Structures are given as C-alpha cells and as structure tokens.
Amino acid sequence: MLTSLPPFALFFAGALVVALLRGWPRYALLLLIPVAGGLALLGVSEGTTVHVAILGYELTPYRVDRLSLLFGYLFHIAAFLAIVFSLHLRDTLQHVSGLLYAGSAIGAVFAGDLITLFVFWELLAVSSVFLIWARRTPRATNAGFRYLVIQVLSGLILLAGVLIHVSQTGSITFDYIGLDGPAASLIFLAFGIKAAFPLLHNWLTDAYPEATPTGTVFLCAFTTKVAVYALARGFPGTEILIYIGALMTCFPIFYAVIENDLRRVLGYSMINQIGFMVCGIGIGTALSINGAVSHAFNDVIFKGLLFMSMGAVLHVTGRIKGTDLGGLYKTMPLTTGFCIVGACSISAFPLFSGFVSKSMVMLAALDEGYHWVWLALLFASAGVFHHAGIKIPFFAFFARDSGLRAQEPPVNMLVAMALAAVLCVFIGSYPGVLYSLLPFPVEYEPYTSTHVIAQLQLLFFSALAFTWLKLTGLYPPELRSVNIDVEWVYRWLGPRIMRAARSLGSPVDDRMRTGVLKRIDTVIGALFRYHGPRGILARTWATGSMVLWVALLLWIYLLFYFAE
C-alpha cells in the first residue's frame, strides 16, 4: 500500500502528528518518517504513476522514473540528516516546517504534471520561510520576508508560464520543454530564480545565513536542488545553460573570498556548485547529465555537512563571523574533523565524493569542445578549494586563537555530521553505488592515474597559493563588513527612490488631500443638515407614514416588475 501512496503524503501527515506530540514520541516519529518513507521508496519500481482527475485536468501527483527516484532517495537522506541535526530543538515551529518543507521538495520531484509542480513549488517557499523566521530576530524576519517575496514571485512566473504552455500545447505533462516561445521562457525564468542564476541569486546569500543553525541545513538541501531537477527534466541540452552555469561557478568565488560571515561564504559556494550542475545540464550529453545529477546528490550531502559544522559553531559560540572565530580545533576536535571531511569533498579530493561527480561535467565540456567553459570550470575548481576547502575550516577552527573555548555541540549534531561524513567518504570510495542510480548508464571511471594526479596537483598548488599569500601577508584579512551585491538594488536603491518620490510628490499629495478633505467637509455638512438632530430625515416618523412609504416602494417595484 505504501508504494502507491505519494511519498510527500507521509511527510505532510507526519507534520500534523508531530505538531501534537511532545517529548520522545515526537523525536521517534520525526526520525521514523524519512526512514519509513525511504524504505518504502526502495520498493517502488520505475514507471509507477498515480493519476487524479481534478477540475477537468488529469493530474499526476506521483510519477516514478530514474531521475525522480534518484532525487527522491536523496531528499529522504537529506531530510533524515537534517532531522537528526535538529533533534535537540524544543521548537515545534521548526520541526513541523522542516517536515513540510522536505515533503514539498519530495512532492515536487515526483510531480508528473506542471500544475502539481507549481503547487509544490509554492509550498516549498511557504514552508521554508519559517525556518528563517524561527531565528526570531528582526534581521531574520526582514530577510525572511525578502526571501518569501522572491520565492513566491518565482511561483507566480511559473504559473503564468504553465498556463500559457497548457493553452498552447493542451498538455500539462512535465517533460522536456525546451527554450522556445514565451511560455517556455517564463518557466525557465521561474526555475532560474530558484536555481540562483546570476543576478537572480541574491535571495540565497541573503536568507540562508539568517536562518537558524539547523534551519539552514534544511534550506541548503532542497530548494535549489528541486530547481536543478526541474532544469534537468525540462531543459537538458539548452546551450545557454552552459554559459549561465560557467558564470555561476566563477563570480561567487570572488565574493566568497572577501565575505566575513562564514555561512554566507557557504551560500556563495553553493551557487558555485550549482553552476557545475547547470553547466552539465546545458551540455546535455549522457555523461554531463549524469555528472550534473550525481553532483547534485553529492552536493546536498557535503554542503549539508559544511552547513552543519558551521551551524554547530554558531550554536555553541553564538558567532559565525571570521573576525570573531579561530582556534576552535582545541576544544571542538570532532566538529573540526567533520568540517574538514566536508571541505575535502567539496574540493573534490580523491576518495571524497566531489571527486567522482564534478569531473564528469568537466570532461563532458572538453569532449563537446567547450574549451573556454572547461577553463572557467577549472578556475572555479581551484577557487572552490580556496574559499570553501581552506577558508571555512581555517578561519573557524585554526587561524588565530580567538579565546573562545566552546565545547562540542550536542550529541545529535555530532551524529548527523558523522553520518554525512561517512556518506561523503563512502560515495567517494565506492562511486559504483551512486553511478548505478544515475539516469544514464555510466561508462566513466574516475580513478585513473591521470585524473588523480591532475586533481591533486591542482588542489595542492591552490593550497600553496593560499600558504604563500598568507605567509607574505598579501592575503586580505577578514574584515567586519558587508559586500554589496544585487540586493543593493532592492535594499538600498529602491527604498531611497521611494523616499525621494514621496518627498517630490508630497506637495501634490498635500493639495490633493486638502481638496478631498474640503469635499468631505461639504458632504458631512450636507448630511448633518438632513440627518442631524434637526434634520428632516432624522425626525421621528409615525409608524403609519413608514408603512405608507414602504407600500409605495413595493408598488413602484411591482410596476417595474410587470413592465419587464
């Protein structure tokens, strides 16, 4: 029975029950939901579909194929890790919204039609914003509102695109769309907002660092990866994605180098990693699509691990800025170790997960003759090691002694990080398991001497550059600052334009107001004359005259009625 039930249903129903439970039954149920859902999913075979007819449309809330199944497994693993990581919380809001959010992501990847996709697309936005608001600070509240507006906007654009698409093609099935015509462009734009395309990316680096330490672990797993899935399904082989992806791998790393908030550094690094996936989807060969989705799989786990380690630091020290941290390895050796495993994985060291997936995209770029794109990706690979692989662990755990003597985080956080770290090393060492789940048959062999040596040279000499810059004092110090990005337009320029418009318009506004007020005064005066204490309409009337008037009205009404 569980196999024909769409997996999101378990999460949504579970969220309801979790809201009512307290204490250990709640924690048991929280853990049980992704485990039961994941086990049930293992028994589901490809080709399973469930149709529901609503309002004349045949919706497909559940469609299973290789692509959706892979993301389905991934989201169950991610939900489990994030739930373990947040188990110490005594916060119903976060537990419930975390489940609803994970359920929405799972619903979105199994959606067989565009209308169902739209519904889950918006549910993702609405359920996840509570993970930001749960920080319960004015900063987080404002960031949450900005996040919500942009996410809901993405949904509205998707809806517009879907409506035009359906009216043109008559089909609501969500399959290959291809970038032609206004409908496809709107859908592409909606996907692009959630995938953090350049210029549309700023919601991510604005909101993720403001969420709770545990909330960001949920956030980093789902929204952007649903968008990657949607692009892989709707727009594989769309050439512009190659260049968008290449740009995404390169520009955020400059921001990451000079950013002080370490979770924001990870936010920029996320855009960089999504760039590899977007690029792979754009190339559109079997190798590159395999590379893109396997990298999405690995990224959820290693980026989750990195966000967990920084969340742990934030949880125990209350700080997350590079300028405030340092030397934590002394009292938090386990967290340090887990963070380094995540750093090695994102940097694609041999035997760690990034190594077996990212190179597929790069090889595909070379194979298809995109040499400049390949160079950009190579630059970004060196850069990601620099800012995520070295900067994050170095400034949090080593660098200088900040004087902080924080202890290791709660045991559930350590367990979640340990599980994620084991997965990173396992996938990196035995890539065959992941490869067997990919949409296309895999002929790629990551462990050749050429690949291993080339990658080690790239990484070691990137580290050498860091060491050299640090020793010579050329490396820019961490500074208390913000770096302006696209958000400047709506957080700085926009409000000022509004204010200027208001001060320009205020004389006009004043005149209009006095004019209207004068008119209202006249009306009130007239009303007073007729309805006031001495007004003709305010007199006490005899019942008889009332009846007379009513009879007259009825008579006039009757007259009109018959005249019809």
Add this chain to the structure above:
Amino acid sequence: MEKESQHIFDNPRNIKRLLRVFFALCAVLLLLDLVHHRHVIHAWEHLWGFYGIFGFVACVALVLIAKELRKVLMRPEDYYDAD
C-alpha cells in the same frame, strides 16, 4: 586558574614541520609530471606542470582580484540597517 594544556599548533615548530611536509608533497606532485604520461584531451594539458601552475596562478589571481573588488563592494557592517 590551571594552565591550559598546549595544543598542537601552539608550538610554532609543529607548524613549520607541517609546512615542510606540504612543500615536499607539492614538489613530488610536480615532479610526477616528468615520469607520468597523461591521457589528455586539451593541448594545454600536455604542458609540463599545467595543473599545478594553473591552480597556483588561478588562486593568486582570485585572491588579488577579490582584494581589489573590496574597494568597490565593501561597505560598513550596518550598511543596510542604517537610517
């Protein structure tokens, strides 16, 4: 207050040791290019030490450009909160 125990990087000699091992590994990796024959697609990959040199130059360029970008991008911490 009891004296805090010494940690591994409190001793500058340990940092020196770590760096020496690291430099040696870099050298070994670069020298491997002399004996190891790469199976390559792009002509540049044939160049001796291509990946090492590329990684080093890329990262130095990345950091120095980012440092310059600070002049354009950097604002005080309360930039968006002010007024």
